[in-house]
Amino acid sequence: MTTLMDAAEVHRRLAAGERTVLLDVRWVLGRADGHDEYLAGHLPGAVYVDLPTELADPAQPGLGRHPLPSQERFQASARRWGINDGDTVVAYDNSGSMAAARAWWMLRNAGIESVYLLDGGLTAWRAAGFGMETGDRDVVPGSVNLAEAGMPIITEEQASRWHSKGVLLDARAGERYRGEVEPIDPKAGHIPGAVSAPTTLNLEADGRFLPAAALRTAFADLGIDGSCDVAVYCGSGVTAAHQIAALEIAGFQAALFPGSFSQWSQHDANPVVVGSGPFGGPGVVDEIPLSSGSTGTGASTGSSVEA
Incomplete structure (x- = not known):
């Protein structure tokens, strides 16, 4: 499957009147101004998607900060966005696809094959000189029928032993993986056996994904060669979807720990x-206190979109 669509192709489709549903998924952990930014300027015809309420259920201790919503709830949201069966959907944001990838993964999981990430997001659209719209817009409700379980998922128990059968990637910033800082979750560090793979390393400086060959090389350095099972986690299952998209671009399939x-x-x-290794440096601990610089509301240093 093709994962990305560039700005020129999105613009061509819109100019040609080809049915294309654009989803604006601007969201950053610890901030609530995504809708305001959408109102100030978005791709023509794009509908705003609120990640915390439409791409997640309320936080639950047993399921994490952004549990996947039920199929019924997600289908209602997708219809509100105007999606019909057979539509082409393109999701974007202004943070290197870190939030948009959540919508991409969920729609792919729900059986929609023609769903893409706008490579480079809003930055690429603006750089190409294409026009913007402001304000909100009325959307004709769609009638899409979503499925479920289209993408592989692992459980908490499977995550605990994944290192014995394959590669478990931690998509958070390196300092969170190493346990140097933890601004939001109750422990600092990583799941034993996990390998550090920050999602920011998937991107060029302009927010576009690295070429497939470069991504394959990077993942090969992490022990991924197509012969092992791969699973990914992050803070709450949001940016892990970005890692899964990067793996797909590179030619690999991976499961999500939601x-x-x-x-x-x-x-x-x-x-x-x-520590920096899969099984740490100091060893296994039951709990490490939050960093003294923690606010409990934002992302780690240098990773403001991480979730």
């Missing part, structure tokens, strides 16, 4: 390790 570290770290029985 609850991610926000679910794992809520349970005292789950071990957490700190």
Whole structure:
């Protein structure tokens, strides 16, 4: 499947009147101004998607900070966005597709094959000199029928032993993986056996994804060669979808741990390790206090979109 669509192709489709549903998924952890930014300027015809309420259920200790919504709730949202069966959908944001990838993954999981990420997002659209719209817009409700379980998912228990059968990638910033800082979850560090793979390393400086060959090389350095099973987690299952998109571009399939570290770290029985290696440096600990610089509301240093 093709994962990305560039700005020129999106513009061509719109100019040609080809049915294209554009989803504006501007959202950053710890901020609530995504809709205001959408109103100030968005792609022509794009509808705003509120990640916390439409791409997630309310936080639950047993399921993490952004649990996947029920199929019924998600289908209602997708219809509100105006999606019909057979539509082409393109999701974008202004943060390197870190939030838009959540919508991409969920729609792919729901059986929509013709769903893409706008490579480079709003930055690429503006750089190409294409026009913008302002304000809100009325959307004709769609009638899409969503399925479920189209993408592989692993459970908390499977995550605990994934290193014995394949590669478990931690998509958070390196300092969170190493346990140097944890601004939002109750423990600092990572799941034993996980390998650090920050999503920011998937991108060019302009927010576009690296070429497929470069991504393949990067993932090969992490032990991924197509012969092993791969799973991904992040803070709450949002940016892990970005890693899965990057893996797909590189030619690999990966499973998502939806609850991610926000679910794992809520349970005292789950071990957490700190340090730069899969099994840490100091060893396994039951709990490491939050960093003294933690606010509990934002993302880690240098990773303001991470979730």
